[in-house]
Amino acid sequence: MLARRTSHKYRVQYFFGVLLLLLLLGHVLKFWQLPVLNSLDSYFYDTHVRLNVQEDVDSRVVIVDIDDKSLAELGHWPWGRQVVGEMVRRLVDEGGALVVGFDVVFAERDTSSGLSVLEGLADGPLRHDRQYRETLANLRASLDYDQVFADVLKDRPVVLGYYFSNGGDQQKTGSLPEPVFPRGSFAGLANAFYVWEGYGGNIPVLQEAARTAGHMNPLVDGDGVSRRVPLLVEYDGAYYQALSLAVLRTALGQGTLLPGVPKGGQAAEWLSLLTEQGNLRIPVDGQFSVLIPFRGPAKSFPYVSAVDVLKGRISPEMFRDRVVLVGTTAPGLKDLRSTPVESAYPGVELHANLIAGMLDGTILEQPDYMVFGEALLLLTLGLLLLICLPRLSPLRAGLLLLLAVLFLLGLHYVAWHQAALLLPIASTLSMLLTIFVFDMSWGYLVESRRRRQFTDLFGQYVPPELVQEMARDPESYSMEGRSCELTVLFSDVRSFTTLSEGMSPRELSAMMNEYLGRMTEIIRARRGTLDKYIGDAIMAFWGAPVEDHEHARHAVLAALEMQAAVQALEDEFVTRGWPRLRIGVGVNTGLMTVGDMGSPVRKAYTVLGDAVNLASRLEGITKEYGVGIVVGEATAAQLTDMAFRELDLVKVKGKDKAVAIYEPLGLASALSADQQENLRAWREFLGHYRAQDWSAAAACLENLRRRDEGSHLYQLYEERIVFMRENPPGEGWDGVTVFKTK
Numbered sequence: 001m002l003a004r005r006t007s008h009k010y011r012v013q014y015f016f017g018v019l020l021l022l023l024l025l026g027h028v029l030k031f032w033q034l035p036v037l038n039s040l041d042s043y044f045y046d047t048h049v050r051l052n053v054q055e056d057v058d059s060r061v062v063i064v065d066i067d068d069k070s071l072a073e074l075g076h077w078p079w080g081r082q083v084v085g086e087m088v089r090r091l092v093d094e095g096g097a098l099v100v101g102f103d104v105v106f107a108e109r110d111t112s113s114g115l116s117v118l119e120g121l122a123d124g125p126l127r128h129d130r131q132y133r134e135t136l137a138n139l140r141a142s143l144d145y146d147q148v149f150a151d152v153l154k155d156r157p158v159v160l161g162y163y164f165s166n167g168g169d170q171q172k173t174g175s176l177p178e179p180v181f182p183r184g185s186f187a188g189l190a191n192a193f194y195v196w197e198g199y200g201g202n203i204p205v206l207q208e209a210a211r212t213a214g215h216m217n218p219l220v221d222g223d224g225v226s227r228r229v230p231l232l233v234e235y236d237g238a239y240y241q242a243l244s245l246a247v248l249r250t251a252l253g254q255g256t257l258l259p260g261v262p263k264g265g266q267a268a269e270w271l272s273l274l275t276e277q278g279n280l281r282i283p284v285d286g287q288f289s290v291l292i293p294f295r296g297p298a299k300s301f302p303y304v305s306a307v308d309v310l311k312g313r314i315s316p317e318m319f320r321d322r323v324v325l326v327g328t329t330a331p332g333l334k335d336l337r338s339t340p341v342e343s344a345y346p347g348v349e350l351h352a353n354l355i356a357g358m359l360d361g362t363i364l365e366q367p368d369y370m371v372f373g374e375a376l377l378l379l380t381l382g383l384l385l386l387i388c389l390p391r392l393s394p395l396r397a398g399l400l401l402l403l404a405v406l407f408l409l410g411l412h413y414v415a416w417h418q419a420a421l422l423l424p425i426a427s428t429l430s431m432l433l434t435i436f437v438f439d440m441s442w443g444y445l446v447e448s449r450r451r452r453q454f455t456d457l458f459g460q461y462v463p464p465e466l467v468q469e470m471a472r473d474p475e476s477y478s479m480e481g482r483s484c485e486l487t488v489l490f491s492d493v494r495s496f497t498t499l500s501e502g503m504s505p506r507e508l509s510a511m512m513n514e515y516l517g518r519m520t521e522i523i524r525a526r527r528g529t530l531d532k533y534i535g536d537a538i539m540a541f542w543g544a545p546v547e548d549h550e551h552a553r554h555a556v557l558a559a560l561e562m563q564a565a566v567q568a569l570e571d572e573f574v575t576r577g578w579p580r581l582r583i584g585v586g587v588n589t590g591l592m593t594v595g596d597m598g599s600p601v602r603k604a605y606t607v608l609g610d611a612v613n614l615a616s617r618l619e620g621i622t623k624e625y626g627v628g629i630v631v632g633e634a635t636a637a638q639l640t641d642m643a644f645r646e647l648d649l650v651k652v653k654g655k656d657k658a659v660a661i662y663e664p665l666g667l668a669s670a671l672s673a674d675q676q677e678n679l680r681a682w683r684e685f686l687g688h689y690r691a692q693d694w695s696a697a698a699a700c701l702e703n704l705r706r707r708d709e710g711s712h713l714y715q716l717y718e719e720r721i722v723f724m725r726e727n728p729p730g731e732g733w734d735g736v737t738v739f740k741t742k
């Protein structure tokens with residue numbers, strides 16, 4: 001019944017949480033898409049990239065930069081093809097570069113030599129001038145700069161760049177290289193390719209002379225940031241490679257490129273590049289794209305100015321066995337990209353990062369099963385918080401949320417750095433935060449109203465220190481009387497009337513406020529219910545209305561702390577001219593009635609019963625034995641790890657049955673060797689005393705008094721032994737002391 005009532009209580013939170021979970025689960029499983037979550041995943045990815053940038057420069061890839069300095073010395077771009085050809089010759093023949101890749105397109109013929117004008121003259125006004133025509137024929141080869149550049153490209157490891165386009169009039173300019181996979185190569189696989197309809201390629205003479213070419217199209221996300229590059233794209237049914245992949249293949253001797261499909265899988269999840277050096281595995285997503293593994297901000301690779309290469313200012317050794325990329329950082333040439341690491345990032349360095357990442361194996365994997373992993377994570381953490389949060393206090397709920405978020409971030413970090421897996425976390429993190437905010441808001445705006453109503457009602461009867469805890473689950477508490485085992489405590493200031501006679505009302509009030517305030521703090525800290533103040537006396541009990549399975553322990557510990565607190569107050573009271581206080585505390589455990597009791601005019605939540613009366617009597621006889629605390633045998637029996645000194649067997653007023661009474665000494669494990677020896681000697685004394693062996697009892701007591709001369713308890717029993725010797729109790733004596741007064 002309690003479970004059903006609790007479930008009913010949280011039905012709104014559960015309903016909201018389930019709806020949210022289904023909404024986000026549909027996004028993760030791609031039944032629908034929530035753009036805000038995609039943006040959040042991009043933000044988390046960018047943040048992770050920025051937090052893990054590397055400080056060193058990767059010298060395996062060198063960037064020859066068509067920068068402002070080069071434009072200033074050599075003129076605006078494009079330069080004459082013979083100039084570019086000379087740069088290639090220096091890089092390959094003199095520098096020993098493994099490959100030279102161009103992140104630029106040679107889309108138009110180079111007419112800067114004036115050859116077309118000279119040929120026009122030869123076909124026109126000077127067509128009959130034989131000498132002119134012979135001279136032109138001899139010069140044609142050197143003035144055809146495109147052919148000059150093409151001749152340089154032949155038999156050298158040079159990769160050209162080109163671009164694809166969509167939209168507009170779908171222009172098709174220049175020439176494309178041969179596709180790396182012909183039409184139909186991926187039939188039967190579930191991969192989806194980026195499809196392009198137009199292109200801008202290099203002029204045919206250059207494309208035919210170059211080793212190969214690759215497209216320069218990074219993907220641009222909805223926020224304008226470039227994070228991915230498709231290694232393979234589709235055009236006219238065939239499949240073309242990216243510039244970075246083309247450059248890498250050329251540097252490694254081409255090799256064979258094959259799609260990798262896991263056993264039993266339906267889509268390729270990686271590309272295998274088989275070369276003489278071995279098998280290079282490049283993970284791809286379902287569209288054959290890869291996340292760019294940014295090393296850091298711009299200039300994470302060595303840059304050299306193109307003009308310095310052409311004019312021999314750079315040592316050729318800088319290019320030896322290196323991959324060389326030719327690109328531009330000049331703002332006017334518009335090859336700057338927005339990336340996770342910088343808002344204006346050189347486009348040529350995107351390819352450099354990809355090449356280095358493919359060589360190092362740092363491309364993050366995005367296999368299809370990660371979708372199900374994300375869904376499982378979403379369900380696991382979502383259900384955990386959905387079930388637990390409504391039942392927890394705000395502090396514990398916040399702690400649970402913190403642990404869940406830290407676990408999620410840690411899992412994301414481990415997947416990235418240990419397994420090279422990209423685990424999206426935006427959906428799960430959004431779910432955690434949304435459920436938490438809703439639960440806290442619901443608790444504040446709705447539950448708080450219900451709790452205030454409960455507090456107003458119950459607060460008339462129950463001390464406020466436990467009302468807040470009870471208000472978390474009001475249905476579990478009732479004001480109706482019930483019978484249960486509890487522990488009750490009474491405390492009283494000894495000789496209070498005498499102490500108060502010498503004090504002014506203001507001083508007496510201040511002293512009692514200080515004393516009662518300190519005692520109340522202790523009772524509250526030990527989860528006790530403060531029943532009432534009776535003048536200088538205090539009544540409290542444990543185990544109701546909030547259930548406490550360790551009510552006896554908490555009550556005894558509170559009694560010990562109350563005595564310690566009174567001793568700590570001595571110096572403060574003396575300084576203020578107040579008398580020293582001594583208190584007696586009685587504690588007893590037993591069956592008692594607890595509930596709302598009183599008259600229609602005034603009621604109180606209190607306890608009644610013989611066990612309560614006995615606790616009051618025990619407090620009254622503390623001064624008889626000269627101890628600060630007396631507990632009943634039922635209380636002592638429940639605390640097996642605490643040390644107690646049995647004081648006596650007594651019959652208090654109003655009780656026919658004798659009970660053993662004890663003084664708590666503290667945790668048994670904390671007793672010193674002297675305390676343990678004294679306790680052993682005391683038990684030996686009681687054995688002799690109850691056996692009426694007065695001589696042995698007196699000897700034991702004398703030994704104990706040498707260790708503690710001022711003990712009132714020892715003096716009490718010395719007097720009893722003297723009396724017993726003079727008035728033997730007889731064989732039927734059971735060692736019980738009977739008290740005739742309260």
